[in-house]
Amino acid sequence: MADMAQEHRCLEMELQRRVIKARMYTDGVTPETFEEAFQLVTIEKAALTRENLVLQDRIAAHVKFQTMLDHDSNEIMQVPCKDSTSAAAEVTKAKAKHVPLNQLKQ
Numbered sequence: 001m002a003d004m005a006q007e008h009r010c011l012e013m014e015l016q017r018r019v020i021k022a023r024m025y026t027d028g029v030t031p032e033t034f035e036e037a038f039q040l041v042t043i044e045k046a047a048l049t050r051e052n053l054v055l056q057d058r059i060a061a062h063v064k065f066q067t068m069l070d071h072d073s074n075e076i077m078q079v080p081c082k083d084s085t086s087a088a089a090e091v092t093k094a095k096a097k098h099v100p101l102n103q104l105k106q
Contacts, residue, residue, distance in 0.1 A: 004059045011055065015048045 022041040 004055060004062065008052070008055055008059075011048060011051055015045070018044050018048075 019041065022037055022044075
């Protein structure tokens, strides 16, 4: 989950760098090249938006899986194990049959 959040931050930083670069590029250009720069920024924005959506889907799938895993593990922890129950019953029976040492015939 931390890797996905880190990747999200990296994509946000990359978007900021590209916007700054596009602004710097457009500051000293003619109107014809401004349109080209605007098209490039629009294309890059669309690509980063798609990447962001994919990342959000991956995060949502991971959270869903983690929630399901937590739920299932909680269910397993609440159900007593059949083997351990029978073993505990046998130990209890053995203790019930136990004769204290002071009552043994000598």
